[in-house]
Amino acid sequence: MAINNKKKGKGAVDFTLFLSVMMLVFIGIIMVFSASWPESMMKFGNGYYFLKKQLVSGILGFFVLLLCMNLDYKIYKKFSFPIYILSIISGLLLFTPLGVEIKGATRWLNLGFTTIMPSDIIKIGSVIFFAAFLTNKRDKIDSLAHGTIPALVYIGISCGIIVAEDLGTAITLAGTMMAMFFVAGMKLFHLIPLTVGAMGALWYAVNDPDHPHRIKRITAFRDPFADKLGSGWQVVQSLYALGSGGLFGLGLGKSRQKFFYISESYNDFIFAIIGEELGLLGALFVLILFMIVIWRGIVISLKIEDIYGCFLATGITALVAVQSFIHIAVVTSSIPTTGITLPFISFGGTSLIINMAAIGILLNISRHVNFGRS
């Protein structure tokens, strides 16, 4: 694997990780094209609208990845606080007239020439900052006053900004930061009241009278077929897609469910279209690619001899892992529905570019690892 390791930071990148991510991005572009075709035809009269945007984002993302891969990751530690503040500000901008409301949720910022999703920026910003925080507090991390409480405050700030408009991303981010905190050495005993608290918060979020759709999602999860045409619709359509795909799939491009049975099939339910068109085999292939990414990510964290690099790698890996697991679990109706995209694959420029940037950082960390030693 490691071909040479001359100077630190100039070693070879983790090629397996690079290849897996590039395959995921490639599959993503193809699947976005396939899944978005009907809606693209209906709305814009040509089937390539989403493909073009995703392709541009993919190419842009590729260059960002290359850039990050060659930029020493340690620089993020230096600027971790300003990065964090900027990402939080981008989130706060949602509450200004710059925020764009689409389908009842204000998740986008209109920058004039393009729209971006601040939640993606907050995700990466939080991971960069939190890794630095954990590094600085490494000796007192297991104390309540210097470890757990400040950690929870930062988690709360990061997630609090996005939770109202995007519960799914907030959960992803919370999971990611908790994973980092866990790896950094949080006191396991503190986990008990924390779990209780998280349960409580979740219970509150679900039963929040301002968001009545959340409780419906729970009932729809228990028995989606009970209200097939109503609250169970999304889940049932996703299951129909997977079921009709079977072992080998209907063939690339031949999904029926993308014809408006699954809404935004190129987004929160793209894995269902993969299952329908490419079958169990295709779905497993994608799942295994994700497993490889996660495996390589954790291996890099294990091998890196720098604590900040370890926490940063952990955070980036967790970000990909939590989000992809939640997406696939939703699609297979293993957990209640919460709208969340599949990293590298789902349509969305900000998300794709940021994720590829994150992988670039991870690859840069891998260049500091001496794989040959193990």
Added chain:
Amino acid sequence: MSAPSKSSKKRLKFTLFISFFIVCFLIYRLGKLQVFESDELRKGALEQWTKSIEIKPKRGIIYDRNGKKLAVSVNAFTVWATPADIKDPEKTSKAIAEVLDIDEKTINEKITQRQSVVKIKQWITGEEANELRKLNLSGVSVVEDNKRYYPNENFASYILGFTDIDNNGLDGIEKIYDDYLTGTPGKWMKMTDAANRQLPYDGEKIYEPQNGTSIVLTVDETIQYFAEKAAQQALIEQKAKNVSVIVMEPNTGDILAMTTKPDFDPNNPREPLDDKLKKQWKDLPVEELNEKWYELWRNFAVSDIYEPGSTFKVITAAAALEENTATLDTHYYCNGFIRDIKGAVLKCVRWYNPHGSQSLKEAMNNSCNVAFVNMGRQLGKENFYKYIKAFGFGEKTKIDLLGEQPGIIPSSTDVIKEVNLATMSYGHGIAVTPIQLINAVSAISNGGDLMKPRLVKEMVDDEGKIVNSFEPEVIRKVVSKQTSKTVLSLLESVVSEGSGSRAYIPGYKVGGKTGTAQKIIDGRYAPGKYIGSFVGVAPIDNPQIAILVIVDEPSAGTYYGGSVAAPVAKTVLEETFNYLEIPPKYSEDDEVIEMVKVPDVRNKTIGNAGRILTELDLKYTTEYAELTNESKIIDQFPLPGVEVQVGSIVDLYMDAKATNKLTMPYLVGKSKDEVIKILNDMNLKYDLKGKGNAVMQDPQPGEEIDKNIKIVVKFE
């Protein structure tokens, strides 16, 4: 730069393990869904992708015997909405409301329902359909549909029946032959997206519908028209409750026409034709309305039973002739009464001026009850009962219509007492349906074969090919050809010389018999309510038409069958002969017609008037009710001075007041049962109070009372 702690590395390994576990779980979920539950889910998915649109078959046509269309299917349009595709429900409902003239709110409610498709309105006009299509509203479609249409409106309604809004037959031929008329629906299968647009893959499949079979009736539209016209006219002129006309072809049992007025328009069967009724019905509660509808749809000709009265004498005569207990040479003596039955005195129609000695022919012409009682007695109750059954009374004729009644005849000979035998001989104490009577008379006219009434001749497919035909069906031989001929000659003489003369048509030999019977309501004779009827056959030499006319509750003055029903039959027969091109044959008798002026008999007693009319060779009829020789005639028809043929009938009407007077019987001391029997026999209304024996009565015994007052009796 410091290295991560050992604990961090442990925890990282643990995290890797957890991730691996989660991936395994997700693989398990995927495998379960995509392999083990795949078939079931695929089935559900297929179901939602595949839209099968029913292609409605065209309902078969109902033709008359000559191929004229009586019920057809025409193109109509139905408006459907797919709520999911409607972007602006308020605008859409407003636009639809303007074109279709329905309430905006109702439409809005319909198009906001959580359903894949909603029917907005069925059967809009072509213009409305065009206008709606022009508006090009998304989610609203106008679909071509079939609608049942009866071009002649209220014509043969009771035969045809009608359908509901979805073309299901509900009554008449539409109901009985519904399965044949409906056909088999076709299907249009296609794969669609969630908004019902066809998917680019998987072609569509069309299974053609099989159109309904058409029905050819035995009914002749033209004769039906004659019958309807005549019945409607009689209904108005006689101010009757119902007028029913049935025309039958005796040799085949074919129903050529069958109508009852008033009727309904099968295009709109729930609305009465009469404007006044329409208003009345508007405010009725649903339950009452239901009752009214069923009353309106009730086919008098097969569903109502009535006492045939004198028309039944044809059956008595046929039975007696067949059994040889009577011949044309048999003579009967009428002294006005039958007095030898215990507990009952039966009167002849003309008891105040008895017929005296008369041949069988004269007895029939005179419609003499006494003669027929004797004829029935000579026949014997076993024989008589045998023929009543053989002619099909007491059982359904199995005509292809709904709601047929079997009528009421004694359950066995054991229950026929002397008085029953006597009254049945002249058609009382027995209840028949119109279709039974005309069928029996048809049997007598065709040489003795009782036929099953035939309403449907054949079924034809789309291209006019006969797929099924129904042959005339003989149920049984009832009387011989000889008897048939003899009875026909008797019937001819009734029309040419007897009570049926108002059905006489010069040049044609028409036979027939009139009947007048008091109606029975709730088991009692209803005062003032009569059914006048006439049953006829023509031409006598070679019968081709049997006709029955029933006028229910005529109230324009006269109610004798000879006056209210016979002229109706005459009109229909005359027009039918013309239409069927049956040429008249004038005999010498017809050419010499002696005329006589009707005398004024008003204010004379019945006895005197009778004598005057008989001397002038005129016949006369009066009502059955209690008369005395002193009863005064208050009116007559035709009026004095009118020239009529010799042998014509003059209807006489009595002073109702005089006949309404009765003497109050003595009731005190009698038991309740006895009192009820006495008062019932006198046809009086009463109010009984208390239990035990009568102690007080009002009015007092011996007082002259009016028939219509209420008797009060107190018991203790």
